[in-house]
Amino acid sequence: MTREITLSKAVNEAIAEEMRRDPTVFLIGEDVAEAGTPFKVLSGLVEEFGTDRVIDTPISEPGFMGIAVGAAMTGSRPIVDLMFGDFLYLVMDQLCNQAAKTHYMSGGKLKVPLVLRTNMGATRRSAAQHSQSLQAIVAHIPGLKVAMPSSAYEAKGLMKTAIRDDNPVVIFEDKLMYQDKAPVPEEEYLIPFGEAKIKRDGRDITLVATSSMVQVAEEAATTLAAEGISAEVIDPRTIVPLDEQTIINSVRKTSRAIVIDEGHQSYGVTAEIAARINEKAFYHLDAPVIRMGAMDVPVPFSPALEDLTVPTAEGVVENARKICRGELVHAA
């Protein structure tokens, strides 16, 4: 049986199911208990699991991140709730120097099975410290896995897999998608990491898109279809590990690609995927691979400015038209 639920509900269900299944799983973060987080994603969990397993912390991100690492090394499976993705900078030492490296540095003796769930995404008029999409920064660090759900269905399946994974996993949820509904099975399911999903088949161009950019790519694909351009849309679902094969196979077929992600464009997720396409499918390409990330500026507050910084369906359509019609002209 399938029903439509919000992404927020999907995350909540995934966590509740895993907490019922495994008593070592607990939640820790700011205002996660009675408040259920500012986005209300965790509402109701404290009623079922109590404050012993849904743990409200002081506003001490490095502190509770470190505590989660130590708990994970000693038999617990913590889910850390980091209220805003922007606060990743505060927990970098504990996440990148401790959690990510412990298994390796100990020669495989110690494990750090923890989930860091946080968010990303601009256009909430929240300005530069509450709007960033920092997935590239953590994806850069060996030892961390990174999941980017694009709908309620993915959010649930990826969260359950993350909780069962024996490694630190960072999950980025798009803040603007919490109320978006999608069909989600009532039966249990998990989504394996490193398996991309082909959201739409196409012949002429491959659109690789993450998280909310999948919607942008799908909208662009619909517009392009009306113009006779057939776009294939691929959602990698996890960027670490990355299902390179599905992407490469698609580009070998279509000969063109645009990569769309809401992180800053330079040195970002789009650059990494574009580079891999160039390395593995260069001779199949009819046009340069295009990156579409967030503009390389801090996210501005004014709606008039903020909207200019994120990739849009119109932008994707425009780039797709250019490369499909051979109109991409480089400055000499």
Add this chain to the structure above:
Amino acid sequence: MSAAKNKHNTEDYLRMYKQMVRIRAFEDNANQLYLSAKMPGLTHMYSGQEAVAVGICEALTDEDRITSTHRGHGHCVAKGADFKAMFCELLGKAEGYCRGKGGSMHIADQSHGNLGANAIVGGSMGIATGAALSAKRLGKDFVTVCFFGDGATAQGLWYEVMNMAALWKLPVIYACENNGYSEYTKTEEIAAGSLTARAEAFGIEAFDVDGQDVLAVNELTRQLTERCRNGEGPFFIELDTYRYHGHHVGDINRDYYRSKGEEAEWKTVRDPITNFGKWLIDQKIMTADELVVIDNEISADAQAAVEYALKARYPDGSEVDMHVFAGVDHALEYLGGAR
């Protein structure tokens, strides 16, 4: 020596003595390996601080956890580690505790509850507190001791985790080894007010103990671990001690930050091993000759372990991308990168 003799049996005393001598022997050999250019990288000597690690770890069980620091060989030996696997790790060999992936600053010994040394000053304060949260949540009765230096008290993380440990009454003991210096800077130049008062501000009971007196350290730790198991934690201990060598093995000329006279005084008057040895003789627990036999045995053990480690093999190149992820044999293949 402060503690009353009848509280422990002779075996405990002997073990403490041996463990301190083992640490000293380990460090003397490690220093030699560095000076003879046989050891890659650098290392930080624990010599002089033995009574801290041994006094504390002798009050712990294998189930109890510790987190350690860049100056961590002493903690590791005191928690029960084996010389061979330690020297192998120092030399980057496959039989090292971490298969040569961690080295001096990252030795972890899961089987004895050592959650690892840490090269980030203060970096393990969260880990120790989290281990204590695990114990409390999962209903296990292990205690965690978090070792760190005086310099680490300047890290904000400590205040965050002490606050949570106190709020949640976690079974963790923060053990600050105040050896008077962080790198080349005196503690009084970096620490305002008193360290114990900082812990007390969180409602944490704090103690200041002579870190050169193994029995005093051990006695206090026994009481505190017991109280932790009864749900009375957390606690803070400041241990006054001294490092004999430089900040690291390469820090040879130290006159600009501390005098030779100061070093000599600690070594002659306050050496934890010499003083405990004297006490054992005074109390007629051991004779001077018996102690020499022990010293020589340990020294031979350490040298044999060094010989072993020097001959041991390096890890195969194919191990380089192993252990990046638990459950993944080789990370590069898994990550699917073009490399």
